[in-house]
Amino acid sequence: MEQFYPCQIVCLEHQNYLLYSEVIQVILQRESCWVRPLLLVFHLDQDDSQDVFDVRCVSDLIFPFNFFRPALDTEVIPLLSQLSKLDLSPQEEQLSRSKFQELLKEIWR
Numbered sequence: 001m002e003q004f005y006p007c008q009i010v011c012l013e014h015q016n017y018l019l020y021s022e023v024i025q026v027i028l029q030r031e032s033c034w035v036r037p038l039l040l041v042f043h044l045d046q047d048d049s050q051d052v053f054d055v056r057c058v059s060d061l062i063f064p065f066n067f068f069r070p071a072l073d074t075e076v077i078p079l080l081s082q083l084s085k086l087d088l089s090p091q092e093e094q095l096s097r098s099k100f101q102e103l104l105k106e107i108w109r
Contacts, residue, residue: 004033009076010068016043017103020071020079024060034062039079040099052079053096054086067107 004010004023010033012019021035037060040053086092 009071011071012067014107020076032062032064036060052082053099055096055100057093058097058100
């Protein structure tokens, strides 16, 4: 079992998605983490390109420990620096929410 701690950045990997979140609380009794989503990265199939979505507008999650791994500084720092550059227009926020919901549906299939 991974030992997570509050304020740590963790990553949930599923298919072409990477969801980076901040740990809010570790719930040992349930072997779960309460996390606050930050960024959703979607890797396109054809090449190494990726779409990055600001998902700070979505709800927090409580997921089991085994869904997450600690995020490496080298992978997350360049992505976090993009947060300030991302457009937070209503259309972009809706697209981010939609991609996030798509990921959740895929995970629970």
